Amino acid sequence: MSEKVLFVCSKGFPEGAYIPQHEPVISAFDHGFLYGDGVFEGIRIYDGAIFRLDKHLDRLYRSLEYLGMEVPFDREFITDHMIEVARRNRIVNGYIRPVISRGDGDLGLNPEKCKHPTLVLIADTIILYPKEYYEEGLRLILSSIPKNSKKALNPNAKLTQYINNIRAVREANLRVAQEAMMLDSAGYVAECTGDNIFMINKKGLCTPTTENALPGITRETIVDIARNIGITVHEQRLKPHHFYKADEVFVTGTAAEVCPVREIESNIIGDGNPGPVTRQFMEEFRKATKDPKYLTHIHQYSGRS
Ligand SMILES: Cc1ncc(COP(=O)(O)O)c(C=O)c1O
Numbered sequence: 001m002s003e004k005v006l007f008v009c010s011k012g013f014p015e016g017a018y019i020p021q022h023e024p025v026i027s028a029f030d031h032g033f034l035y036g037d038g039v040f041e042g043i044r045i046y047d048g049a050i051f052r053l054d055k056h057l058d059r060l061y062r063s064l065e066y067l068g069m070e071v072p073f074d075r076e077f078i079t080d081h082m083i084e085v086a087r088r089n090r091i092v093n094g095y096i097r098p099v100i101s102r103g104d105g106d107l108g109l110n111p112e113k114c115k116h117p118t119l120v121l122i123a124d125t126i127i128l129y130p131k132e133y134y135e136e137g138l139r140l141i142l143s144s145i146p147k148n149s150k151k152a153l154n155p156n157a158k159l160t161q162y163i164n165n166i167r168a169v170r171e172a173n174l175r176v177a178q179e180a181m182m183l184d185s186a187g188y189v190a191e192c193t194g195d196n197i198f199m200i201n202k203k204g205l206c207t208p209t210t211e212n213a214l215p216g217i218t219r220e221t222i223v224d225i226a227r228n229i230g231i232t233v234h235e236q237r238l239k240p241h242h243f244y245k246a247d248e249v250f251v252t253g254t255a256a257e258v259c260p261v262r263e264i265e266s267n268i269i270g271d272g273n274p275g276p277v278t279r280q281f282m283e284e285f286r287k288a289t290k291d292p293k294y295l296t297h298i299h300q301y302s303g304r305s
Helices: 031-035 053-066 075-088 131-136 163-174 217-228 240-244 276-288
Strands: 005-009 017-020 038-040 043-046 049-051 094-101 118-124 138-142 179-183 189-192 196-201 204-207 233-235 248-253 257-264 295-297
Touching (some): 031 094, 053 217, 075 094, 075 118, 131 257, 163 179, 196 217, 196 240, 196 276, 217 248, 217 276, 240 257, 248 276, 257 276
Parallel strands (some): 138 257, 204 233
Antiparallel strands (some): 005 017, 043 049, 248 257
16 A cells, blocks of 8 residues: 655745655744644544544644644634545544644744744554453553643643653653553542543442543543433542542553453452443444444535635
8 A cells, every 4th residue: 555644834835835744844943843832632533434523623723722822723724634634544433633733943942933833744553452451451550740730731622742751651651550640739530641540339430530631532421321221420539549549440542442450559340340321331432433423424524615
């Protein structure tokens, strides 16, 4: 198969261009590269349809607003080119990654010097966790690295700035775990490095509020599913020990989908196997990925009217 392409629109490609995925496209002076000054999304394609596109675009524009970044790319422009890049790369089941950075500037921090934001759209297949993690559950650690304080950097925005999360992933790697639970500055569980986290106990389904976490779109889908199947949802402040003694724990994210947790900091969750409620959510989430109300079909999409 021919090499995959990506779409780029930037100072260097002002009209926008489809170019081979591995060709260099970013200026060394792009403030996304120099300073992490940018935003991104991770979006799934299931059977030729984009899952929850509107929600991802809403969050993308909220993240841009947080950075005070005005861009010439509207929702239709981004959608048209995301769909085209997915079509050109023949992605049926995969992943789209829109990234917008402040663009080419000088070596100073001042964003005013960046007159042309950079948009890059990548569509590719996605590497999942291996199957056994879904069957046996993940090992989690409690990271020693806290989330950034909300006042310094609001975790509600999805920024190209994952340094703390990457440091937490390194801790997990060193301790041969697959994910790390991260606390907010007050010691409450916020989320994992790339996922939101849920637990099940006799009260129902409990999850941290999104005050110090990314408002995950998979998280929102799970909350909707719970309400539809009659499981009570509690969005509340939770400490690590609440998770240690939960009946079941699972994480959610666009990449991970719904993945059971078997162990956190050597505490075995339940009997150490994915529990029945987690399995039910895995099953219901699978159905949601086929639900027309969440889907934008890439071959039926006719673009800007
Ligand atoms: C830090 C963090 N939390 C949570 C999530 C899950 O969000 P979503 O379900 O929208 O992918 C992600 C992934 O995007 C993430 O990076």
